[in-house]
Amino acid sequence: MTDALEAKKLLIRAVECDQSGRILEAQSLYQDGIAKLMSFVSSEPDDQRRKGFLTRIKEYMDRADAIKARVNGKLMLGEVVAHISIEENDTGYDYVQLFGKYMTDKTVEILIEEPYLTQNYQYQNLIRFLELAVTNCSEFKYLRLITKQDTANVDQQRTNLGQIKADLERRNVAFNIKYEDSLHDRKIYLSNGYIIKIGRGLHFYKANNPLYSIGLTNYRYRKCLQTDVDIWRNSSTGN
Template sequence: MSAALQAKALLIRAVECDQSGRILEAQTLYQDGIAQLMTFVSTEPDEVKRKGFLTRIKEYMDRADAIKARVNGQLMLGEIVTHLSIEENDTGYDYDQIFGKYMTNQTIEIMLEEPYLSQNYQYQNLIRFLELAVTNCTQLKYVRLVTKKDAANPEQQSTNLGQIKADLERRQISFYIKYEDTLHDRKIFLSNGYIIKIGRGLHFYKASNPMYSIGLTNYRYRKCLQTDVDIWRTSRIPN
């Protein structure tokens, strides 16, 4: 498929997602489609055609910027509905107990900002979170993961996340990975209007000790590191 056709396909999907309220996915598709269209336009010899393409690109860029502004605005607003302080060595806190009730079938998109994904246990925590999302969010269509690139082993990180991406896509859930090396904050944004902020992100569990003991697979029996959890509610993002 030519660059122009690839760009067209991406932008058609972006508009479809935009119109159906899947704005996180639409934002990604707009960005990818614009990038491909810009590459094509740079090689277009016809000045009139090039100007026409640039006009359309400007329209798509304006729409993508509007979505970004709206998402950022939602992340900054809202009210706390739940505050939880988890003390050192506390037990009884798995993801489902803490925020599972906010992950509903009205959640069609999720954005997860988790800076640290390099160790096996961190990937396991990510999988546990995604298992909860797949179970509770029966209409889930799109997950955006924002994380840091593993400077020590980027190839392994790419392989691990690629496996997760392929598995989700077999379940008709798009998975988009964005690397931000300056990322520090941890948050989970649900498209039904809830934002989950955990001081330590997904990684607040201690290792099972000894390994083969209660808590190895059921994390409600795991000892925790000290952290705070705030759950915010915003108005649901409009279409």
């Protein structure tokens, strides 16, 4: 498929997502579609056709900028609706108990900013969260993950995230991965307007010790590291 045809397909999907309110997915599709179209235009020999394409690119860039402003607006914190202080060695704090009630059928898109995905237990924590998402969020269609690249083991990280991506796509959930080496903050944005901030991100559980004891699979019984959890509600969200 040529760059022009790929760009057309991506941009049509971007407009569809934009119109249906799936702004995180629309943002990624606009960016990818514009990049493909720019690549095609750079090799177009006909001046008139090139000018026409550049005009269309400008229109899509304006749409993408508007989407970016909407995304940034929705990511602004509103009011705190819950604050949980977890003390060292506390138990009773599975993801379900902490924020399961905020993950509803109005959650269509999820953005996870989680800097550290390098160890097996960190991928397992991500999967546990996604299990909650597919259980509670019946309309879940899009996940964007922002994380740091595992420079010590790039191939393994790519393989692990590739497996997660393939599994989500089998469940009709699109998965976009973005690497930001300067990422530090941890945050989870739900498209129904809730923003979850955890001091340690998803990784606040201690290893089960001994391994084969209560808490191995049900993290409600796992001991925790000290952290704070804040649930925010974006006041500009109409859901």
